Amino acid sequence: MISLRFRLTKGAALLAAIAVVASCGLPRSGPTKSEIFAGSVMEDGDAFVLLVDDRVNLVAGVTPALGFAAGFRDAASLGSDTIRPGDVLGLTIWENVRDPLLVPPGQNATVLEEVQVDGSGFIFMPYAGRIRAAGNTPEAVRRIITAKLEEQTPDPQVQVRRLAGDGSTVSVVGAVGAQGVYAIERPTRTLASMLARAGGVAIQPEIAQVTVVRGSHSGKIWFEDLYDHPGHDIALRAGDRIFVEQDTRSFTALGATGSQSRVAFESQTISAIEAIAQVGGLATNLADPTGVFVFRNEPEEIANQLVGRSDLVGTQRVIYVLDLTEPNGMFMARDFAIRDGDTVFVTEAPFSQFNKTISAVFGTLTSVKSATTALGG
Incomplete structure (x- = not known):
């Protein structure tokens, strides 16, 4: 009788010790699955908690696109010979007359090098005046100069070349x-x-x-x-x-994963499965594959579509739930697109907390057998 009472007393003491240790708040990587669900708007919280399915993937998978207006x-495309402000032109003028306007005596042509187009797009040509060059081709400028010189010298021959261009x-x-x-x-x-x-x-x-x-x-x-x-x-x-x-986009991985860190995107798109793989996958001795969460702030347009409402205003907190143990759970996670600023959190399995409690009381789970043997002795 004494032996039975002794064993019962020790058993009660053991349970009390486990209860005390469990209530003290053992170390863990984050909130439990039930604590996250407690933050739902259904539980007077301020976040929408949604189980990921095909419809959610379709709505939440919208990502900002990059492109040109x-x-x-x-x-x-600009022509290679289009003249612009800042360009440098080369001009050659031939005159077949005894008393030419521009050609030096004894020569049949004059060369004007490095005639720069000013900021307004014009050049100055002796006897032809100020000529609009920007936006024209060398051939068009040649015709303009020829027409102006013809008024003062018969049949001038003009060549215009585009030499360089700071403006291009x-x-x-x-x-x-x-x-x-x-x-x-x-x-x-x-x-x-x-x-x-x-x-x-x-x-x-x-x-x-x-x-x-x-x-x-x-x-x-x-x-x-x-x-x-x-x-x-x-x-x-x-x-x-x-x-x-x-690319400066990144997401944060926390919880029961191989590593916990801020992770840069390695491609244009990253799925939830790829995100978990980038941080070493699920910690096999800690992770709960039914509790993979993605925390995100969604704009009101997407949030209203997700929850089937039209009265939400402003950015909304949304928690996406991925259960990898579901028949299509891995496919859902593969199709779920991670976005810039997301937080991926993997909860710990209930057994890991129990294991921590037992370890805190006995040192290791192996000690339980020894304790049981001691109680029976």
């Missing part, structure tokens, strides 16, 4: 092989050819973004889209600024 796409350049900076200022020439009239002229991109093409600034307008695309979608290979204009940079 019509003003960039519709601009025609673009600047290329950022993650390229050779930053610098480059002229728009016949081989470099478009964005792709100009980037090639600058040595190409110096980062992984998958995460390279190209921004073009033209006056007060700008557009950004993925570098790979220059080749996948030729319409993005826009024609360049004088003064364009081209900037190549690495």
Whole structure:
């Protein structure tokens, strides 16, 4: 009788010790699944908790697209001989008369080198006056000069050459092989050819973004889209600024994963499965595969579609739930697109907390057998 009472007393003491340890708040990587669900609007919280299915994937998978506006796409390529402000022209005039206007005595032609087009687009020609050059081709300028000189000398012969042009350049900076200022020439009239002229991109093409600034307008695309979608290979204009940079998007991984960190995107799109794989997968001795959560702030348009409402105003907190143990759970996670700023959190399995409690009381689970043996002794 004493032995039974002793065993019961020790058993009660053991249970009490386990209860005390469990109530003290054991170390863990984050909230439990039930604590996250408690934050739902259904439980007087301020977040919408949604189980991911095909419909949710369709709505939540919308990602901001990069591209150029019509003003960039519709601009025609500049001709290699189009004259612009800042260009330098070379002029040659022939006169077949005894008393020429411009040709020195004893010669049959005069050469005017380095005639620069001013900021307003004009040049000055003796006896012809101020002539509009910008926007014209050398041939058009030749005809204008010829017409003006014909009024003062018979049958003048004029040649106009475009020698150089400070006004027909673009600047290329950022993650390229050779930053610098480059002229728009016949081989470099478009964005792709100009980037090639600058040595190409110096980062992984998958995460390279190209921004073009033209006056007060700008557009950004993925570098790979220059080749996948030729319409993005826009024609360049004088003064364009081209900037190549690495994708700055990232997500945060926390909880029972191989590592917990802020992770940069390695491609244009990343699925939930890929995001988990990037941080070492689920921790096999801790993770609960039924409790993979993605925390995100959704704009009101998407939030209203997700919950079937129309009265939500402003950014809404949404928690997406992925259960990898469901028949199609892995497919849902594969199709769920991670976005910039997302937090991916994997909860710990209930057994891991129980294991921690037992370990805190006995040191290891192996000690339970010894304790049971002691109680029976």
